[in-house]
Amino acid sequence: MTNHWVSRVTLQGKHVRLEPLSEAHIPGLAEIGVGQDFWHFMLYGDMKTEADMRNWVLDILEREKRGGDLPFVAIHLESGKVAGATRYLNIFPNDRGLEIGGTWYGAKFQRTAVNTECKYLLLQHAFETLKAIRVQIKTDSRNERSQRAIERIGAKLEGTLRNHMILPDGYIRNSVYYSIVDSEWADVKNTLEGMLAKYEK
Numbered sequence: 001m002t003n004h005w006v007s008r009v010t011l012q013g014k015h016v017r018l019e020p021l022s023e024a025h026i027p028g029l030a031e032i033g034v035g036q037d038f039w040h041f042m043l044y045g046d047m048k049t050e051a052d053m054r055n056w057v058l059d060i061l062e063r064e065k066r067g068g069d070l071p072f073v074a075i076h077l078e079s080g081k082v083a084g085a086t087r088y089l090n091i092f093p094n095d096r097g098l099e100i101g102g103t104w105y106g107a108k109f110q111r112t113a114v115n116t117e118c119k120y121l122l123l124q125h126a127f128e129t130l131k132a133i134r135v136q137i138k139t140d141s142r143n144e145r146s147q148r149a150i151e152r153i154g155a156k157l158e159g160t161l162r163n164h165m166i167l168p169d170g171y172i173r174n175s176v177y178y179s180i181v182d183s184e185w186a187d188v189k190n191t192l193e194g195m196l197a198k199y200e201k
Contacts (some may be wrong), residue, residue, distance in 0.1 A: 005093035011121040015113040021071035028082030032106025041140040045168035083109040097134040113199035127185040141174035154188040
């Protein structure tokens with residue numbers, strides 16, 4: 001099954017290129033993702049080996065085939081290295097809504113232009129090309145760093161879904177939901193462009 005609203009696309013920025021996820025990205029993703037502590041907040045379990053990362057990539061690609069996800073790998077342009085991964089998920093064509101999530105970056109790419117520009121490219125494509133009217137972002141209620149980062153770009157807090165998910169380690173997760181709607185995109189875009197301007201040489 002394919003999703004006729006969203007389709008594979010490469011999104012190019014000044015610092016990063018978002019390209020469709022493939023099995024060829026597994027070694028690069030494993031190099032930066034294995035052993036990271038942020039997996040505790042996510043739904044996939046710990047990534048301890050390259051084999052774990054391969055299983056994760058194959059699972060995400062299978063989700064894409066079913067039409068539910070559109071995954072990207074972030075390539076850091078200056079180094080040519082894999083910087084992380086992100087995707088569109090919970091895609092609702094009839095309601096012109098989707099979620100940006102499943103996002104993670106290698107340690108040396110965190111707190112750089114990479115995450116900011118990835119969000120910019122994904123939101124710009126969603127609102128300006130796909131003509132989305134709503135983009136949502138959710139995070140673990142324990143992950144305060146993620147919440148602050150989402151709030152900084154101007155997403156609006158909607159609320160918390162309590163006992164929302166059971167993680168692989170058995171933890172019962174509360175999820176904090178944020179959204180941006182089409183009428184807010186211009187302000188969010190200006191905020192993101194201002195943040196990106198600080199990284200210009």
